[in-house]
Amino acid sequence: MSSQIIVNARHYRMPAAPTIVVCVDGCEQEYINQAILAGQAPFLAKLAGFGTVLTGDCVLPSFTNPNNVSIVTGAPPAVHGICGNFFFDEDTCTEVLMNDPKYLRAPTILAEMARAGQRVAVVTAKDKLRALLGHGLRGVCFSAEKADQLDVEVHGVAGMIERIGMPLPSVYSAELSEFVFAAGLSLLRRERPDLTYLSTTDYVQHKHAPGTREANAFYAMMDRYFAQYHDEGAVLAITADHGMNAKTDSIGRPRIVYLQDRLDARFGNQSTRVILPITDPYVVHHGALGSYATVYISERERQKEVADFIAGIAGVEAVLTRAQACERFELPPDRIGDLVVLGERLTALGSAADKHDLSGLTVPLRSHGGASEQKVPLLFNRKLSGIDDARRLRNFDAFDLALNHLA
Amino acid sequence: MSSQIIVNARHYRMPAAPTIVVCVDGCEQEYINQAILAGQAPFLAKLAGFGTVLTGDCVLPSFTNPNNVSIVTGAPPAVHGICGNFFFDEDTCTEVLMNDPKYLRAPTILAEMARAGQRVAVVTAKDKLRALLGHGLRGVCFSAEKADQLDVEVHGVAGMIERIGMPLPSVYSAELSEFVFAAGLSLLRRERPDLTYLSTTDYVQHKHAPGTREANAFYAMMDRYFAQYHDEGAVLAITADHGMNAKTDSIGRPRIVYLQDRLDARFGNQSTRVILPITDPYVVHHGALGSYATVYISERERQKEVADFIAGIAGVEAVLTRAQACERFELPPDRIGDLVVLGERLTALGSAADKHDLSGLTVPLRSHGGASEQKVPLLFNRKLSGIDDARRLRNFDAFDLALNHLA
Numbered sequence: 001m002s003s004q005i006i007v008n009a010r011h012y013r014m015p016a017a018p019t020i021v022v023c024v025d026g027c028e029q030e031y032i033n034q035a036i037l038a039g040q041a042p043f044l045a046k047l048a049g050f051g052t053v054l055t056g057d058c059v060l061p062s063f064t065n066p067n068n069v070s071i072v073t074g075a076p077p078a079v080h081g082i083c084g085n086f087f088f089d090e091d092t093c094t095e096v097l098m099n100d101p102k103y104l105r106a107p108t109i110l111a112e113m114a115r116a117g118q119r120v121a122v123v124t125a126k127d128k129l130r131a132l133l134g135h136g137l138r139g140v141c142f143s144a145e146k147a148d149q150l151d152v153e154v155h156g157v158a159g160m161i162e163r164i165g166m167p168l169p170s171v172y173s174a175e176l177s178e179f180v181f182a183a184g185l186s187l188l189r190r191e192r193p194d195l196t197y198l199s200t201t202d203y204v205q206h207k208h209a210p211g212t213r214e215a216n217a218f219y220a221m222m223d224r225y226f227a228q229y230h231d232e233g234a235v236l237a238i239t240a241d242h243g244m245n246a247k248t249d250s251i252g253r254p255r256i257v258y259l260q261d262r263l264d265a266r267f268g269n270q271s272t273r274v275i276l277p278i279t280d281p282y283v284v285h286h287g288a289l290g291s292y293a294t295v296y297i298s299e300r301e302r303q304k305e306v307a308d309f310i311a312g313i314a315g316v317e318a319v320l321t322r323a324q325a326c327e328r329f330e331l332p333p334d335r336i337g338d339l340v341v342l343g344e345r346l347t348a349l350g351s352a353a354d355k356h357d358l359s360g361l362t363v364p365l366r367s368h369g370g371a372s373e374q375k376v377p378l379l380f381n382r383k384l385s386g387i388d389d390a391r392r393l394r395n396f397d398a399f400d401l402a403l404n405h406l407a
Numbered sequence: 408m409s410s411q412i413i414v415n416a417r418h419y420r421m422p423a424a425p426t427i428v429v430c431v432d433g434c435e436q437e438y439i440n441q442a443i444l445a446g447q448a449p450f451l452a453k454l455a456g457f458g459t460v461l462t463g464d465c466v467l468p469s470f471t472n473p474n475n476v477s478i479v480t481g482a483p484p485a486v487h488g489i490c491g492n493f494f495f496d497e498d499t500c501t502e503v504l505m506n507d508p509k510y511l512r513a514p515t516i517l518a519e520m521a522r523a524g525q526r527v528a529v530v531t532a533k534d535k536l537r538a539l540l541g542h543g544l545r546g547v548c549f550s551a552e553k554a555d556q557l558d559v560e561v562h563g564v565a566g567m568i569e570r571i572g573m574p575l576p577s578v579y580s581a582e583l584s585e586f587v588f589a590a591g592l593s594l595l596r597r598e599r600p601d602l603t604y605l606s607t608t609d610y611v612q613h614k615h616a617p618g619t620r621e622a623n624a625f626y627a628m629m630d631r632y633f634a635q636y637h638d639e640g641a642v643l644a645i646t647a648d649h650g651m652n653a654k655t656d657s658i659g660r661p662r663i664v665y666l667q668d669r670l671d672a673r674f675g676n677q678s679t680r681v682i683l684p685i686t687d688p689y690v691v692h693h694g695a696l697g698s699y700a701t702v703y704i705s706e707r708e709r710q711k712e713v714a715d716f717i718a719g720i721a722g723v724e725a726v727l728t729r730a731q732a733c734e735r736f737e738l739p740p741d742r743i744g745d746l747v748v749l750g751e752r753l754t755a756l757g758s759a760a761d762k763h764d765l766s767g768l769t770v771p772l773r774s775h776g777g778a779s780e781q782k783v784p785l786l787f788n789r790k791l792s793g794i795d796d797a798r799r800l801r802n803f804d805a806f807d808l809a810l811n812h813l814a
Binding site: 027029030032033034036037044045047048053054055209210211212246248249250251252253255314344345346363364372375377379392 | 434436437438439440441443444451452454455460461462616617618619653655656657658659660662721751752753770771779782784786799
């Protein structure tokens with residue numbers, strides 16, 4: 001058996017011990033900080049002593065799918081192609097959902113490790129990620145959301161509800177993520193996979209700020225599982241797909257720039273098309289409102305005019321051309337619009353007001369998508385070595401650091 | 408008596424009712440939001456119903472003195488001259504403390520209102536602000552810090568400790584700010600000033616994140632006073648000097664770029680001088696660490712080289728030349744260095760490591776100074792009217808909005 005594999009031009013050593021990479025969805029670093037201060041995360045509180053605590057940048061847009069796929073491919077969206085949940089196909093004039101693995105342009109570290117003979121397991125909270133993360137993978141791969149429908153032939157394992165002893169959680173719950181951790185622990189103890197990838201949902205982070213009772217309870221739950229993985233001898237790497245910020249004013253009202261409405265009022269209907277790639281079938285908790293949008297323009301010669309107009313809107317942090325966005329954020333040019341727009345930290349970008357259902361926002365809007373949500377934790381339960389001081393660390397370095405840099 | 412005055416080229420109507428402008432030091436908007444969610448700010452929770460809730464931008468650097476002085480002059484630092492606690496006098500090669508009113512280049516609305524016959528009162532938490540805010544003012548002006556040393560001839564009032572019935576608070580305490588509000592209420596009830604300016608200290612916000620028990624208790628205290636001002640018939644305007652953000656990693660360790668050390672290592676000692684204008688005699692709770700620095704360069708022809716070097720340091724958000732900074736942030740060119748440097752949201756800028764005493768940082772560093780702390784509340788207990796939708800609101804519009812825009 002070879003001692004290393006090469007995936008997307010990066011090499012990865014075989015796991016020296018069972019290795020678990022966790023992507024904590026929406027883990028603004030302050031959640032961990034506050035849980036530690038509240039005494040609710042004793043394992044993470046002492047991590048710097050025996051492990052390694054780093055900060056990295058996620059990829060933009062700071063959304064779930066682009067970042068989960070970046071983490072498991074060790075590459076940015078320019079390489080793997082997944083830059084949101086939707087892109088606009090200009091040939092067919094349709095908005096295309098990118099959850100299907102046929103849009104994936106790169107192999108995953110997970111699939112290649114399995115191909116190289118390693119036992120690999122993947123557990124996601126929502127089923128929407130399962131197909132992308134499990135693409136080409138021979139091993140265990142299932143979602144907590146559909147854990148009651150497991151088939152050994154398809155998912156590599158069955159009967160997880162019974163093994164774990166938790167009822168099937170609601171897709172909008174903290175328990176959906178807890179199920180992921182419980183499944184990871186059960187797999188670690190019984191199947192002992194060489195490499196495990198666990199990915200949670202940010203339901204809690206969308207609803208609750210760092211330091212609140214609910215957030216601290218969620219991080220306390222994770223902390224207990226992390227401690228158990230550690231005690232079982234696993235190498236543990238913890239990162240996030242993106243951070244999370246309030247997108248409100250001081251009394252919790254959402255601050256939203258409805259970009260399509262503004263553009264229609266200025267340039268007329270049909271002249272531009274705003275795509276919000278955060279849109280997906282599960283939008284109740286954020287109303288499809290994030291701090292990233294991409295804009296397609298019918299008359300290309302008006303691009304600068306449109307860009308200048310958007311840049312002048314209060315709450316807009318940056319407007320980039322396709323070329324600028326692709327260079328700065330390593331995005332695939334054929335899957336973004338003529339412009340990329342980022343909202344400021346406290347502002348979300350909408351399309352048309354009547355396209356957003358805010359009735360599910362029972363608490364002040366918290367969301368992500370922009371550069372304000374780019375800082376994420378990179379935590380390891382081992383000392384690392386051989387990391388260049390000048391290196392810009394990314395969340396998609398998690399596998400590299402956990403496999404190649406153990407001290 | 409004239410119906411309006413003109414100060415720094417802006418006009419202000421005489422107060423129609425006793426008017427209180429409050430500057431809540433370090434009031435990141437999320438503090439209010441979380442206190443409301445926790446049920447601890449019932450007055451602020453219903454403010455949007457009978458009043459007005461807006462968001463504005465503070466001036467950069469997002470420090471206490473530049474912003475307090477901007478609020479009371481209705482003007483940016485380019486006009487009033489106060490752009491930090493320190494500037495470097497290149498003629499005498501000394502670092503000059505700007506707390507002395509002789510550095511103030513503009514009259515205050517407070518002093519001009521008093522000159523026009525209005526009864527004016529100013530209460531600050533720390534004494535360092537008293538002299539600047541009270542410059543030229545005939546009226547009441549004192550600090551909670553030195554409330555035991557009041558002299559009617561100097562401060563316009565005496566015996567406040569006895570009137571309020573609170574012991575003299577420590578300069579590092581939540582009570583220092585509470586004393587300000589209690590004094591404001593006592594003055595409102597007895598002297599009934601036409602115009603009152605109250606300015607608190609951000610001791611609590613430097614130590615405690617939004618939504619924590621201590622922060623919520625602090626905002627609950629303020630909420631009770633706001634409700635009493637309202638019940639007494641006052642027109643109330645609430646804004647902030649700046650926001651507040653964690654400057655740490657996920658386990659609460661400070662993220663600091665020691666700029667002087669980095670510049671000395673690269674360009675040699677004496678070639679650059681880093682000034683941190685947050686530095687003042689009260690630095691225990693933030694170690695003189697904020698997200699703003701200004702850099703003086705001995706060899707001007709190396710300016711671009713120095714700027715490019717700084718821009719490449721991880722954690723630096725922006726590097727501007729003096730001209731760029733003066734244009735973008737409306738700063739006085741003779742009181743900033745050749746470069747202005749902003750730290751990212753989660754990063755503080757230091758000078759040399761051995762110049763910072765971090766022993767007072769008993770909790771994870773929270774600070775301000777950069778563009779990340781620019782959004783502040785603008786809250787009013789009255790409906791406002793006649794505000795142009797396209798207008799960029801600033802915290803230093805507080806007097807204009809409270810006096811000129813009552814519906």
